[in-house]
Amino acid sequence: MPNYALTAGRTRSARMDLPIEALVTVTELGLAQRPGLSPEQRTILDAAAEPLSLAEIGSLLGVPIGVARVLVGDLAADDYLAVHLPLVGTDGRPRRELLERLLDGLRAR
Amino acid sequence: MDSAPAERAPAPAAARDGLLPLKILVSGGFGVGKTTLVRSLSEVAPLSTEEGMTSLSDGVDDTRVVPGKSTTTVAMDFGRITVDDRIVLYLFGTPGQSRFWFMWDELARGAVGAVILVDLRRIGDCFAAIDYFENRGLPFVVAVNDFPGTAGVDDDTVRDALALPADAPLTRVDARDGGSCTAALVTLVEYALARSG
Ligand SMILES: Nc1nc2c(ncn2[C@@H]2O[C@H](COP(=O)(O)OP(=O)(O)OP(=O)(O)O)[C@@H](O)[C@H]2O)c(=O)[nH]1
Ligand SMILES: [Mg+2]
Numbered sequence: 001m002p003n004y005a006l007t008a009g010r011t012r013s014a015r016m017d018l019p020i021e022a023l024v025t026v027t028e029l030g031l032a033q034r035p036g037l038s039p040e041q042r043t044i045l046d047a048a049a050e051p052l053s054l055a056e057i058g059s060l061l062g063v064p065i066g067v068a069r070v071l072v073g074d075l076a077a078d079d080y081l082a083v084h085l086p087l088v089g090t091d092g093r094p095r096r097e098l099l100e101r102l103l104d105g106l107r108a109r
Numbered sequence: 110m111d112s113a114p115a116e117r118a119p120a121p122a123a124a125r126d127g128l129l130p131l132k133i134l135v136s137g138g139f140g141v142g143k144t145t146l147v148r149s150l151s152e153v154a155p156l157s158t159e160e161g162m163t164s165l166s167d168g169v170d171d172t173r174v175v176p177g178k179s180t181t182t183v184a185m186d187f188g189r190i191t192v193d194d195r196i197v198l199y200l201f202g203t204p205g206q207s208r209f210w211f212m213w214d215e216l217a218r219g220a221v222g223a224v225i226l227v228d229l230r231r232i233g234d235c236f237a238a239i240d241y242f243e244n245r246g247l248p249f250v251v252a253v254n255d256f257p258g259t260a261g262v263d264d265d266t267v268r269d270a271l272a273l274p275a276d277a278p279l280t281r282v283d284a285r286d287g288g289s290c291t292a293a294l295v296t297l298v299e300y301a302l303a304r305s306g
Contacts, residue, residue: 019219020158021130021199051128053199055187059156066160084128088219089305094131096305098196099221102131103298105192109291 018069023051023084030080040071041080048081127195133294134216136203136242137226138234142254142284143202144186146226149287150200150294151188158185160212185212203238213241222248222301224293226284229259232270239271248301252293255283276300 026048034045044057052060058068075081089095094102135143148155186202201216203209203223217223223242227235235251242249253259253267264279273279278300282289 019130020201020215021132021219023128023130023197025128051197053130053189053197055158055199055201056156056189058158059187064159068158084130086130086132086219091306092219093301093305094219094221096302098129098131099298099302099305101196102192102198102221103295103302105190105196105198106291106295106298109190 018054018072018083019086020053020055020065021086022054022072024048024054024057024072024076024081025051025084027079027082029078030075033078033080037080041075044071044075045080051084129196130199131192131196132199132201132216132220133297134201134203134213134220134223135226136223136235136238136249137254138228138231138238141226141228141231141234142282143226145284146224146252146282146290146293147186147188147200147202149285149290150190152191153189155186155188158187160185160215210241217242217245217247220247222250222297224297225249225251226282227251227253227267227271228256229253229262229267230256232267235271239273243274248297248304250278250280250293250297250300252280252282255281255289 024044026045030045030048034042037045040061043061047057047060054065054068054072057072058065061068061071063071072081072083076083087095087098135146137143144155185204188200190198190200192198198221203213203216223238225235225238225242239249239251251267251271251273253262267273268279278296280293280296282293284290
């Protein structure tokens with residue numbers, strides 16, 4: 001099946017330019033609307049009961065990141081998914097507090 | 110609203126505020142141990158995803174314009190470390206071929222930094238990766254992989270051969286050993302912190 005079939009023929013949407021590590025979680029609205037959605041959309045919402053990234057969604061569905069980005073972007077635009085973006089400073093790098101927390105977490109391993 | 114304990118319902122989105130992804134790249138030449146390192150560190154079996162040339166630039170338009178034409182895709186491994194209740198760290202192995210440079214730019218954007226693996230028997234294979242991260246000012250740690258017969262080469266010799274900046278960290282790893290891989294990540298994050306304002 002060509003990848004675009006998954007996106008129901010849509011080639012553009014008002015999706016965000018989500019980075020590959022962006023995390024998503026299902027919302028209460030998403031849970032409520034789940035029965036009326038496509039199998040791919042339900043798979044995403046079910047997996048997003050726990051935080052997972054765009055990369056993991058692509059892997060789960062077996063589709064390229066670009067396709068996962070469209071599917072997730074559409075679900076997020078409908079507020080079925082909450083998106084958690086990376087936090088970077090003006091220099092485009094992760095903020096200092098974040099690096100400190102990362103260091104603590106890694107040292108505790 | 111029902112006041113019974115909602116023991117099965119996923120936490121609503123509001124309760125998940127503060128979730129933050131981070132990423133670190135794992136780079137180096139062919140067969141240098143990138144996948145092995147990701148596997149040693151990841152709490153899930155390393156996953157693979159595909160990135161497509163057209164998907165990056167313009168959604169999936171091109172596959173529709175030219176029916177039957179498939180996008181150029183490349184498999185990329187990645188792994189995951191849940192750092193604490195809010196932070197999830199992803200490790201992305203960078204694809205080795207230079208024709209996939211376009212993917213590195215997306216991967217590098219917002220990254221903490223990179224671990225560049227080096228096999229001393231083929232030291233030139235990592236030059237492209239070092240150049241890439243150095244030119245973009247992205248923090249990196251050079252991790253000399255513990256391949257047979259390479260233990261005798263001292264750090265100064267490696268630094269000279271790689272023309273490493275004086276402050277750039279250099280470490281040794283066995284990519285099959287999670288402890289040494291974690292230590293390499295710690296070295297990288299310490300360095301990134303030292304360089305951040
Ligand atoms: N002795 C030793 N062998 C290693 C080490 N790391 C990896 N290897 C071995 O080297 C081989 C290549 O490792 P991979 O992890 O597949 O390398 P890669 O960089 O992902 O390779 P490509 O994706 O093909 O570029 C495997 O057989 C590993 O078991 C190490 O630290 N020491
Ligand atoms: Mg590999």
